[in-house]
Amino acid sequence: MTQLLTLEAQWAPKVTSLAEIVKRIGPKTRLLRNGRSSRVALLMPDRTRLMDDGTPVASFTLHRPSGRSWLTADELAESHWDDCEREVFEQSWQTEADDLAAKPYTERFYLATGRLLPIWNLLGDEAQVRRLVTQDGRSLLGRIVPAEAVNMLLDKLGIGDRIALSPDQLVEAALAGKVVPIDALSGTSLKRSRVNGEQRLEVIGFDPRALPSWKAKGCFTEIIAYQTRLFMPVNSACDIVAALAA
Helix, strand or coil: CEEEEEEEEEECCCCCCHHHHHCCCCCCCEEEEECCCCCEEEEEECCCEECCCCCEECEEEEEECCEEEEEEHHHHHHCCEEECCHHHHHHHHHHHHHHHHCCCEEEEEEEEEECCHHHHHHHCCCCCEEEEECCCCCEEEEEEECHHHHHHHHHHCCCCCCCCCCHHHHHHHHHCCCCEEEECCCCEEEEEEEECCEEEEEEECCCHHHHHHHHHHCCEEEEECCEEEEEECHHHHHHHHHHHHC
């Protein structure tokens, strides 16, 4: 028998401590503070990257308490990152690291278990096979089904039921790099985009005539390369997605 189980796991976030990041400060690094978010980061030179046309571009690694990202010299120049004093950097880093460490997050995911061979090809290309042990000692072996793909799997299996995904799950999937449908009626989806060196949540597939409605919900637009693009603030994304489903 094949089963699709809903599981929840609580994980401690991976945080880079102040002591760890201080060891990386050197003559070629820069201490930065974001003028918009007030967050701090350590900037380190990275390898030269090639653009699509083969042009070499200087790039950097941006280290943060919660992880790291990469940006080019042009993206850095157009961003809100500016140099800051070491005292400000260390105090802000410690505060954010403490906040992150105090907030373990709960992940909900789906596990297909049992007889999987007949439906193996329906489970997608991301073959994450895991063995999990529950709190009551049961051992479960199966394939992870991402939250954003679970209803598509039910469609493939001819099952009419739907699993209602929470706004948190949808936003989390988008931030993880997935393209997530958020409004079936309008055909809009949410995805992660990097703009000016910052990770944003972008709404795609929207009707330009509906822009006033999106803005009223808290979204904002920017004209980039002569194209109007629609973004959802990360801090309020869950509330906006919830309003779409209401």
